[in-house]
Amino acid sequence: MPRGAGFQSEVLAASNLSSREEGEALIYDFAVFDVTKDTLPVLQSWPRRDVESLPWITNQEQPASLIIAPGDQVTLTVWDAEDNSLLAGTGQRATPLQQTQVSTTGRIFVPYIGELQVAGMSPDTARSRIEEELIRTIPSAQVQLVVEAGRQNTANLVTGAAAPGLYQLPDRNFKILDLLSLAGGANPALINPQVRLVRNGRTYGVALDRLLAEPNLDAALQGGDRVMLIGDDRQFVSLGATGVEAVHDFPSQNVTALEAMAIVGGVSDARANPQGILILREYDSGEVRQDQSGPPQERVVFTIDLTSADGLFSAGNFLLEDKDLVYGTESPLGPALTAVGLINTVSTLSNQL
Structure with missing residues (x-):
């Protein structure tokens, strides 16, 4: 019968094997990990390809007075x-x-x-x-x-706010959130706004939600700083027997596998295998490790069982990353149920004739 997704055994089987010379054993070109309470500590220690890979500066309280600079x-x-x-x-x-x-x-x-x-x-x-x-x-x-204040005592809010432009620094303790407040806050069209600060030729970055939640990250501005608010460009894809097959934006800084399932509308009741939710991810070759401090191969498949308490709890702690594929595998009963439905339909039509 036609199917909209593969069985878990099919996805993890021979089609993904890499063959060697005849007579030699076949080897997988990907690694498979069950997401459970036992594996989570190891998986959570692996490198993250995240927007917060940029450095950020913590706040250091400054005297309230302005410092006169050339150009003032x-x-x-x-x-x-x-x-x-x-x-x-x-x-x-x-x-x-x-x-x-x-x-x-x-x-x-x-x-x-x-x-x-x-x-x-x-x-x-x-x-x-x-x-x-x-x-x-x-x-x-x-x-x-x-x-x-002249240019050396101003900060430039470049984009992403209601009122971008040059803003005078009234004192040395004028902070990033003060600037955003004066500018009318972040553009509501931005998804999970990210703050970028360019200072002395170096770029720093942090999520706006994190900046709001952690006061020690609200750094004081310096003359000549450039501040930008940009949307989070991370996305993940849902395919197979999920509620919807689409490309999804990250609505917040951290999205767990359980939250991702809610975003995609869960799984198809009639088709999906809730024990076979797969998350496919590709790592850079430089991130591959053989000591459990990183993925053992570039391609990794994480399996999630939504029918067990351990699987549900673990999915709630497993973080999705940019370009992940959330794949709902087909239940083995799906084609059988489809066939039964077709037989019943044909039988009904025959009786009507």
Whole structure:
């Protein structure tokens, strides 16, 4: 009878054998592992081809103040209580000075002082330094300083948020989630959003869900950082006697085999063999190991029994990976039931004639 899937014995049998010279034994070109309580510790220790293979940086609390950098715009206002002020006009007490940009060497020009180094200082430290120098010429001078951040004190939210763009870093403790909050959060169309941070030519990555769940990963931004939100591009395929045959996105960072069965609609009640759920996976040749620290061959088939408590519990702890194939094998009773159905149909038609 026609079938939509193979039997478990067929999938794991001769069609997948690699032959040698005549007379020599045939060898499998794949390994088979039952997913059980006993095998899980070994299987979970194998390398994962996961989006989190990128490194990430943990948060280190920084002082709240901003650090002045080249390219920042500095505005000074000098207050002077003297009647004959060198800066203020008659009857004036405050003199706003023209906004000036911090040079590439980190300096600004201040009247009666000249070039003064301010880059690398907090605004309060720079203000005190300018006031200290200015008092030598204007004894009652008091200085007010305002900094407008330049590119070296901004972060670029490139894509994936409601409002991407350049954002000023108000202080050194401005974190990634602060930036995403200002930008309106992640685009709801993204599946399992992934955060990418590019800093000093190096790329870091973490899942947004994990960033939200683990506060120590919410790192402080630095001037010049580029942040991107992208969708999770991992997928798995379901075929055979599963509820649906399709390509599926990973809806979350970790998807277990049991969750995958729910995503694909379980198995076909009339056709499937619930004891023969197979997960087919290919590893890179460099990941092959012979000491149980990795797969013994590049091709591995994991078998799951959904009719036993151990199989169900173990499936709930076995994680799917990118490009896995979830295959529901056919029950041996399926063709027989189909044949019986056809006979009954033919019999009914004959009786009607």
